[in-house]
Amino acid sequence: GINAEYGLEDMANLTYLTEASVLHNLRQRYYSSMIYTYSGIFCVAVNPYARLPIYTKEVINSYRGKRRTELPPHIYTVADESYQTMIQQRENQSILITGESGAGRTENTKKGIV
Numbered sequence: 003g004i005n006a007e008y009g010l011e012d013m014a015n016l017t018y019l020t021e022a023s024v025l026h027n028l029r030q031r032y033y034s035s036m037i038y039t040y041s042g043i044f045c046v047a048v049n050p051y052a053r054l055p056i057y058t059k060e061v062i063n064s065y066r067g068k069r070r071t072e073l074p075p076h077i078y079t080v081a082d083e084s085y086q087t088m089i090q091q092r093e094n095q096s097i098l099i100t101g102e103s104g105a106g107r108t109e110n111t112k113k114g115i116v
Contacts, residue, residue, distance in 0.1 A: 007030075007034065008030065008031055008034045008036050009026075009027040009028070009030035009031040009034070009036070009039070010027055010039075011036075011039065011040060011074060011075050012039070012040040012041070012042070012075075013027055013039060013040065013041040013042075013046075014040070014041060014042040024041075027039065028046065028048055031048070032048045032050070035050070035054055035056075036074060036075075037049070037050050037054065037056075038074070038075035038076050038077065039075055040070070040075045045075055045076075045077065045079070045080050047077065047101075047105075047106055047110055049104065049105055049106035049109075056076065057113055061076075061078065062078055065078035065079055065082055066078075066082055067082065067086070068082070070083065077110050077113050077114050078113070078114075080097060080114065081097070081113075081114040081115070084096075084097055097114060099111050099114070
């Protein structure tokens, strides 16, 4: 969705796709505690270096079975989409989590396999 205060949830919808516009959007979302942002088929996470209340059982359940456009971007959407595809198509799925040291790879991996 589009929200001037929180930035775009999917950077594929940016009017101008430049380094400056991507960084501005990620910064806007980060300062609004919206650490997950889609970029087309990818989910970008910016490590908040703080505990956020976005990994509770209630949050997990709210993402279960939802389309990625129904709720704000989250690692739970990526995990649930992969799980649902695995069940429906009876095919193995994989999720690539990449980033530099301290980027939050381990935390997102742990959250994604809940």
